[in-house]
Amino acid sequence: MYIIIVGGGNVGFYLAQRLFLDKHTVALVEKDRAICNRIGQDLDILVVNGDGCELDVLQSAGIERADVLATVTGSDEDNLVICQLAKDIFHIDRTVARVNDSRNEHIFNELGVDVPIDSTGILARVIEEEVSLSDFVNLVTFRKGKLALVRFDLPAESPVVSKTVSEVILPVESVLVAIVRGDSVFIPHGGTVFKPQDEIVALTRIGEESAVLQTFLPEM
Numbered sequence: 001m002y003i004i005i006v007g008g009g010n011v012g013f014y015l016a017q018r019l020f021l022d023k024h025t026v027a028l029v030e031k032d033r034a035i036c037n038r039i040g041q042d043l044d045i046l047v048v049n050g051d052g053c054e055l056d057v058l059q060s061a062g063i064e065r066a067d068v069l070a071t072v073t074g075s076d077e078d079n080l081v082i083c084q085l086a087k088d089i090f091h092i093d094r095t096v097a098r099v100n101d102s103r104n105e106h107i108f109n110e111l112g113v114d115v116p117i118d119s120t121g122i123l124a125r126v127i128e129e130e131v132s133l134s135d136f137v138n139l140v141t142f143r144k145g146k147l148a149l150v151r152f153d154l155p156a157e158s159p160v161v162s163k164t165v166s167e168v169i170l171p172v173e174s175v176l177v178a179i180v181r182g183d184s185v186f187i188p189h190g191g192t193v194f195k196p197q198d199e200i201v202a203l204t205r206i207g208e209e210s211a212v213l214q215t216f217l218p219e220m
Contacts, residue, residue, distance in 0.1 A: 053081050068093070083113045095113050099117060148204055154199070165192045171215065
């Protein structure tokens, strides 16, 4: 894929490095010339010095042929504007944005950002998960806030323990994505048997999270 990253801080740099090593074509946009020079020396990618909110800068980065645009600056306003430009003017299929202030996440969803990443919220959920592993954890929302990727632990008292995936009826428009069992992560099939302490990852519609929870966890 051809991927444009806006923002050359630590997040942008390591994201670009990872995607480049994964054999994607990457371009990075950054306002600070010194940062651009440093990234240009460390990574064999296109680095554009300029403001990602400006159309000509995005065009210099080759946005007309980009598959994905990810904006990871420290400004929510800039991240939102850049994603809107990518969507409305250049018709980019997929936009990903860093949300610095959790209170702004709903704005990103409402204005059409495909994947708003609230890093603060995710960290908080991870911390809360360590406090109570049986808690239901909403990992990330996407597709304009209509879908949620969720994760929870399966207690020994769960009604699905020892049952196969095909025997469990999920809520409408919910999909079992993965099971984490010990050090293994695998995609379940119809004959997969649920075991105590399985970590369940599922995709569901916003508002259906509690129904998913009721399917897998014992009644309180």
